[in-house]
Amino acid sequence: MHSKVVIIGSGPAGHTAAIYAARADLNPVLYEGFLALGIAAGGQLTTTDEVENYPGFKKIQGGKLMDQMREQSEECGTEIVSQTVAKIDLKTRPFKYWLHPMGDDEEIEPEEHTADSVIIATGAKARRLDLPGETQYWGNGVSACAVCDGSLPMFRDQSLVVIGGGDSAVEEALYLTKKAKKVTVLVRRDKLRASRTNARRLTTHPKVEVKFNHSGVLIKGEEKKNGLMSSLVIKNNVTGEEQEIEARGLFYAVGHDPATTLFKGQLDMDEDGYLITQAGRGLTSVEGVFAAGDVQDKRYRQAITSAGSGCVAALEAEKWLMDQEPAVENGLDAENQAEKSQTNGVVPEYRSNPLL
Numbered sequence: 001m002h003s004k005v006v007i008i009g010s011g012p013a014g015h016t017a018a019i020y021a022a023r024a025d026l027n028p029v030l031y032e033g034f035l036a037l038g039i040a041a042g043g044q045l046t047t048t049d050e051v052e053n054y055p056g057f058k059k060i061q062g063g064k065l066m067d068q069m070r071e072q073s074e075e076c077g078t079e080i081v082s083q084t085v086a087k088i089d090l091k092t093r094p095f096k097y098w099l100h101p102m103g104d105d106e107e108i109e110p111e112e113h114t115a116d117s118v119i120i121a122t123g124a125k126a127r128r129l130d131l132p133g134e135t136q137y138w139g140n141g142v143s144a145c146a147v148c149d150g151s152l153p154m155f156r157d158q159s160l161v162v163i164g165g166g167d168s169a170v171e172e173a174l175y176l177t178k179k180a181k182k183v184t185v186l187v188r189r190d191k192l193r194a195s196r197t198n199a200r201r202l203t204t205h206p207k208v209e210v211k212f213n214h215s216g217v218l219i220k221g222e223e224k225k226n227g228l229m230s231s232l233v234i235k236n237n238v239t240g241e242e243q244e245i246e247a248r249g250l251f252y253a254v255g256h257d258p259a260t261t262l263f264k265g266q267l268d269m270d271e272d273g274y275l276i277t278q279a280g281r282g283l284t285s286v287e288g289v290f291a292a293g294d295v296q297d298k299r300y301r302q303a304i305t306s307a308g309s310g311c312v313a314a315l316e317a318e319k320w321l322m323d324q325e326p327a328v329e330n331g332l333d334a335e336n337q338a339e340k341s342q343t344n345g346v347v348p349e350y351r352s353n354p355l356l
C-alpha cells in the first residue's frame with residue numbers, strides 16, 4: 001500500500017493530525033497500534049478516569065474522549081488500521097515500513113508499505129514502580145501525572161506523596177501543594193537531582209516534607225471494588241526501618257519512556273530518547289518526517305498540547321507535500337534526477353526543512 005501521509009500513533013496528537021490531514025484531502029492512514037508498548041489504541045488517556053482539563057469537556061472519561069477523537073478522524077476520512085508499525089526505513093523516499101500482524105511480540109509481516117510523508121505520534125509511557133497495591137489503587141489514588149489528576153476532588157486537603165527526585169518531581173510536588181494538606185516527597189538517594197532553585201523552593205515550602213533515602217514499599221487502602229488508597233508503607237533505605245504514612249494519593253514522577261525505538265539511528269533524539277523537532281513546527285531531522293505529542297515533548301506532556309502539535313505537524317506535512325508537487329508534476333530533468341538520488345531524495349530548491 002502507498003499513502004501520501006501515514007500517521008503512527010493514536011493519542012490526541014495522532015488523531016488531531018489525522019483530522020487535519022483528512023480535511024486537506026490527503027487520505028491519511030493512521031496506525032493505532034495493537035497494544036503497542038502495552039497501551040491500548042487511544043493512548044495514555046485510556047489509562048485514566050476523569051479528564052477535567054480538555055477544553056470543551058468539563059469532565060469526561062479519558063477513554064470516551066479518545067473514542068470521540070477516533071470517531072471524528074474516521075468521519076473526516078482517515079483510514080484507521082489496528083496494527084502496530086514494527087519497522088520503518090526513513091533513509092530513502094518514499095519511506096518504507098512494515099507491520100506486526102497483531103501485538104508487538106508477533107513476527108513482522110513481509111509486505112512492504114510506502115509513504116510520501118510520515119507523522120510520528122507514538123507518545124510516551126509513564127514509568128511505574130510496580131509497588132504492591134499499585135494496580136488495585138491505580139486511578140483511585142495512584143497516578144503518574146500530578147498536573148492531570150492532582151486537582152481532582154478526592155485529593156483536596158489530603159496528605160499526598162510524590163516519588164522522585166528530579167525537576168519533574170519537584171514541579172509536580174509544588175503543583176500539588178496548592179490544594180493538598182501536606183505533600184511528602186520520597187527521594188531514593190540522599191539528594192535531589194533538581195536545579196538548585198527548584199530544590200530550594202521544595203525544601204522550604206511549609207506544606208512539604210522531603211524524606212531523603214526513602215522508597216515506597218506497599219500501597220494500602222479500602223478493601224472493596226474501587227476503594228481508595230489511604231496510606232503508604234515507606235522504607236528508610238539506609239536503616240531498613242519501615243513506617244506507614246497517611247496518603248490519599250501517590251504520584252509517580254520517575255520519568256517517561258518515549259516510544260522511539262523504531263527510529264533509533266534514523267532521527268535525531270535527545271539523551272532521553274525524545275525526538276528533536278524544530279520548535280513550533282514538528283519538523284524532525286529527516287525531511288518529510290514530522291513528529292507531534294509526547295514523543296517530542298518532555299516538558300508539558302498534556303492532551304491539549306499533544307493535540308495542538310498534531311495540528312501543526314499535519315499542516316506542515318500538507319505544506320511540504322504541496323512543495324514537492326511541482327517537481328513531480330513538471331518532471332525533473334536528468335541532472336536534477338541525479339542530484340535527487342545523491343541527496344537522499346531531497347531536491348535543494350524544494351527543501352523546506354531548515355534543519356537539513
Ligand SMILES: Cc1cc2nc3c(=O)[nH]c(=O)nc-3n(C[C@H](O)[C@H](O)[C@H](O)COP(=O)(O)OP(=O)(O)OC[C@H]3O[C@@H](n4cnc5c(N)ncnc54)[C@H](O)[C@@H]3O)c2cc1C
Pocket residue numbers: 008009010011012013014031032033034035036037038039040041042043044045047048050051052053054083084085086121122123124125126143144145148149259262292293294295301302303304306
Ligand atoms: C494516568 C495518566 C493520566 C493523564 N491525565 C491527563 C489529563 O487529565 N489531562 C491531560 O491533558 N493529559 C493527561 N495525561 C497526559 C496525556 O495522556 C498525554 O499527554 C497524551 O495522551 C499524549 O498524547 P500523544 O498523542 O502524544 O500519545 P499517547 O497518548 O501516548 O498515545 C500514543 C499511542 O500510539 C501507540 N503507538 C506507539 N507506538 C506505536 C507503533 N509503533 N505503531 C502504532 N501505534 C503505536 C501507543 O500504543 C498509544 O496508543 C495523562 C497521562 C497519564 C499517563
